[in-house]
Amino acid sequence: MARRLNILEHALSSLLRRKQKNLAIIVVYTLTVATIASVLFLTQSLRSEAVNVLAAAPDIVVQRLAAGRHDLIPIADAEQIRRMPGVGKVEPRVWGYYYDSLKKVNFTLMGVKDSPTNLPLLQGTFPANNEQCTLGKGIAEAYGVTIGDSLVLVDSSNSSKLYQVSGLFIADSELLTNDLILLQEAELRRFFKLPDGRATDLAVEVYNQREVATLAKKIKLALPDSRPIGKTEILHTYDTVFNWRSGIMLTLFASALIAFCILAWDKATGISADEKREIGILKAIGWDTNDVLLLKFWEGLAISLTAFLLGAIIAYLHVFFYGAGLLAPVLQGWSVLFPQFNLTPAIDLYQLFVLALLTIVPYIACTIVPAWKTAVTDPDSVMRS
Numbered sequence: 610m611a612r613r614l615n616i617l618e619h620a621l622s623s624l625l626r627r628k629q630k631n632l633a634i635i636v637v638y639t640l641t642v643a644t645i646a647s648v649l650f651l652t653q654s655l656r657s658e659a660v661n662v663l664a665a666a667p668d669i670v671v672q673r674l675a676a677g678r679h680d681l682i683p684i685a686d687a688e689q690i691r692r693m694p695g696v697g698k699v700e701p702r703v704w705g706y707y708y709d710s711l712k713k714v715n716f717t718l719m720g721v722k723d724s725p726t727n728l729p730l731l732q733g734t735f736p737a738n739n740e741q742c743t744l745g746k747g748i749a750e751a752y753g754v755t756i757g758d759s760l761v762l763v764d765s766s767n768s769s770k771l772y773q774v775s776g777l778f779i780a781d782s783e784l785l786t787n788d789l790i791l792l793q794e795a796e797l798r799r800f801f802k803l804p805d806g807r808a809t810d811l812a813v814e815v816y817n818q819r820e821v822a823t824l825a826k827k828i829k830l831a832l833p834d835s836r837p838i839g840k841t842e843i844l845h846t847y848d849t850v851f852n853w854r855s856g857i858m859l860t861l862f863a864s865a866l867i868a869f870c871i872l873a874w875d876k877a878t879g880i881s882a883d884e885k886r887e888i889g890i891l892k893a894i895g896w897d898t899n900d901v902l903l904l905k906f907w908e909g910l911a912i913s914l915t916a917f918l919l920g921a922i923i924a925y926l927h928v929f930f931y932g933a934g935l936l937a938p939v940l941q942g943w944s945v946l947f948p949q950f951n952l953t954p955a956i957d958l959y960q961l962f963v964l965a966l967l968t969i970v971p972y973i974a975c976t977i978v979p980a981w982k983t984a985v986t987d988p989d990s991v992m993r994s
Contacts, residue, residue: 673810
């Protein structure tokens with residue numbers, strides 16, 4: 610044990626003697642790991658956010674199509690769906706998008722009659738009348754308002770309407786309520802000029818989750834102009850989009866991977882004269898081949914592990930503390946239109962382990978192989994060369 614510790618101490622001192630070269634390797638190595646880890650962290654976090662959002666989503670969302678576009682659906686269709694076996698509640702939902710030309714962001718306005726049970730409040734209450742509203746965190750920060758303050762919105766008649774902020778949202782996922790404004794349903798209909806007897810869509814509850822696909826087909830047959838969308842379909846779409854976009858990012862950063870491969874190949878195909886002479890001296894004073902290989906193992910592990918940890922930390926800070934400013938516009942796509950939100954840290958340990966395996970192990974191997982070739986050579990000929 611003491612011998613191994615002495616070899617480790619010698620390995621660290623050897624790295625310090627060649628600190629400029631090793632520092633350059635660590636910088637390139639760290640940037641490579643940080644780039645790949647940032648994409649993995651951001652993709653996993655967005656996927657986790659989507660799962661959290663859809664946990665509170667209805668089993669089936671029924672929309673009406675007119676000329677291939679989303680249109681308002683008659684509320685009377687809800688009763689026809691409700692009579693189908695296996696269907697629980699069918700709730701007409703009234704909502705729409707609001708674009709603020711001054712802030713240059715999109716908000717979601719939703720009308721409510723009762724207090725939603727799936728949207729916990731940070732403080733305050735849900736809107737009790739047509740003069741009140743409840744805001745998501747992103748909107749409150751964008752306008753700099755809190756409970757008791759006033760919020761001005763411009764309705765479809767181009768008239769300014771003043772609302773008093775009655776509450777602020779909090780949720781496990783900021784995506785759920787970050788860009789949301791709740792109004793009384795009657796007020797929202799007036800705001801968007803939505804006719805009575807029509808809704809934006811219908812939220813359908815299904816008792817048996819295995820019957821969701823079957824009920825979606827029945828709804829489509831009963832209402833030919835409708836488009837039933839299951840929760841699993843939405844989740845699959847999110848998953849596909851994030852995987853596709855992360856693949857694009859990894860492809861664009863292939864240059865970083867190529868640079869790392871060139872670096873590892875350079876280590877594998879050659880060893881400097883100073884390193885050869887050092888190995889020859891160590892062999893001459895009594896070190897055997899296993900000791901030399903252990904020395905190079907510690908050197909490779911020290912560099913690769915340091916670079917990997919630094920890269921992972923940089924990626925974590927970049928994604929979860931600084932909003933992944935370099936990657937978010939590509940992976941989120943619509944981030945420039947909605948209020949900024951903070952990602953909830955979500956890391957797939959399996960992905961992190963695979964990344965470590967694909968970066969640490971090859972580098973250590975590329976460090977040991979040339980050292981082994983030198984260590985098995987006669988020390989006298991090594992030092993003479």
